[in-house]
Amino acid sequence: MTKKKALLLDLVREKPVHLTAEQIFLLAKERSPGISMATVYNNLGALSHEGLIRRVHIDGQADRYDRTVEPHEHFICDECGEIRDIFFHGFTEELAKRLGERISSYELNVRGVCAACQRS
Amino acid sequence: MTKKKALLLDLVREKPVHLTAEQIFLLAKERSPGISMATVYNNLGALSHEGLIRRVHIDGQADRYDRTVEPHEHFICDECGEIRDIFFHGFTEELAKRLGERISSYELNVRGVCAACQRS
DNA sequence: GAATGAATTTAGAATGATTCTAATTTTTGA
DNA sequence: TCAAAAATTAGAATCATTCTAAATTCATTC
Numbered sequence A, B: 001m002t003k004k005k006a007l008l009l010d011l012v013r014e015k016p017v018h019l020t021a022e023q024i025f026l027l028a029k030e031r032s033p034g035i036s037m038a039t040v041y042n043n044l045g046a047l048s049h050e051g052l053i054r055r056v057h058i059d060g061q062a063d064r065y066d067r068t069v070e071p072h073e074h075f076i077c078d079e080c081g082e083i084r085d086i087f088f089h090g091f092t093e094e095l096a097k098r099l100g101e102r103i104s105s106y107e108l109n110v111r112g113v114c115a116a117c118q119r120s
Numbered sequence C: 001g002a003a004t005g006a007a008t009t010t011a012g013a014a015t016g017a018t019t020c021t022a023a024t025t026t027t028t029g030a
Numbered sequence D: 001t002c003a004a005a006a007a008t009t010a011g012a013a014t015c016a017t018t019c020t021a022a023a024t025t026c027a028t029t030c
Helices: A003-014 A021-031 A037-049 A091-099 A115-119 B003-014 B021-031 B037-049 B091-099 B115-119
Strands: A054-056 A064-066 A073-077 A083-086 A103-112 B054-056 B064-066 B073-077 B083-086 B103-112
Touching: A003 A021, A003 A037, A021 A037, A037 A054, A037 A064, A091 A103, A091 B103, A103 B091, B003 B021, B003 B037, B021 B037, B037 B054, B037 B064, B091 B103
Parallel strands: A073 A103, B073 B103
Antiparallel strands: A054 A064, A073 A083, A103 B103, B054 B064, B073 B083
16 A cells, blocks of 8 residues: 555545546645556556445446445436435345346446435 | 438347447448448437437446347346346336435446356 | 438547556665 | 665557538428
């Protein structure tokens, strides 16, 4: 765990929002001005493989990085674009039961209009 | 509905597999040799918007096109890469109930080892 | 059947996120 | 202190997809 890797991990962990590599790069530059995009990608990739953060793919967008590594789902607001974590307790087991196969991972992205946007 | 658009729709409908734009392009050339990649993308995009086919995004792969437009899920084999349709009856309603929000769409990709690969 | 305008198709350039490469810098530990 | 290993870097490469602007096809009207 190098200094820059630790910095990137901190940045992902600091906020509950799901940042893109670009956003993380800009934040990282404030604390480590010479850092390069390659280092950001290298380390975010490594951290994801090590299971310390989680890479989130959302159709048509740059990948995002999530501090929450436990299995969970995502809700994406059609209006404001906000990405919110959802936790469906026991979902993996339910999937396994319904499928009858061993599951290594899954990805569930739900879209709709969030409560805040529905009000306005 | 132009001839080429109809051809592309046919190609997607012909086989149960989920083809990429590239694969569809190669098949289309057999029946319409001068067809261009741009036409393939234009028409597959249009057909998807019209709801006649469905565009499927799988992390790290080129998009695929699915003849099945009803809401359903996908199982991707970690070993052979096969993409299989899953039908979880009432899943949209279950999601809506658990979330308490109106859902416009969702995407569920499940990964694991398919039965065929487990045997070998 | 020719003329007109709209829609489709086309080749190739542009895009943009990500990965790769090869060189440089930093770190480690003998 | 030195050598080897690891991390970092700039920039090139990749690749699916979209965009652009020109060419072609199509439908409609006279």
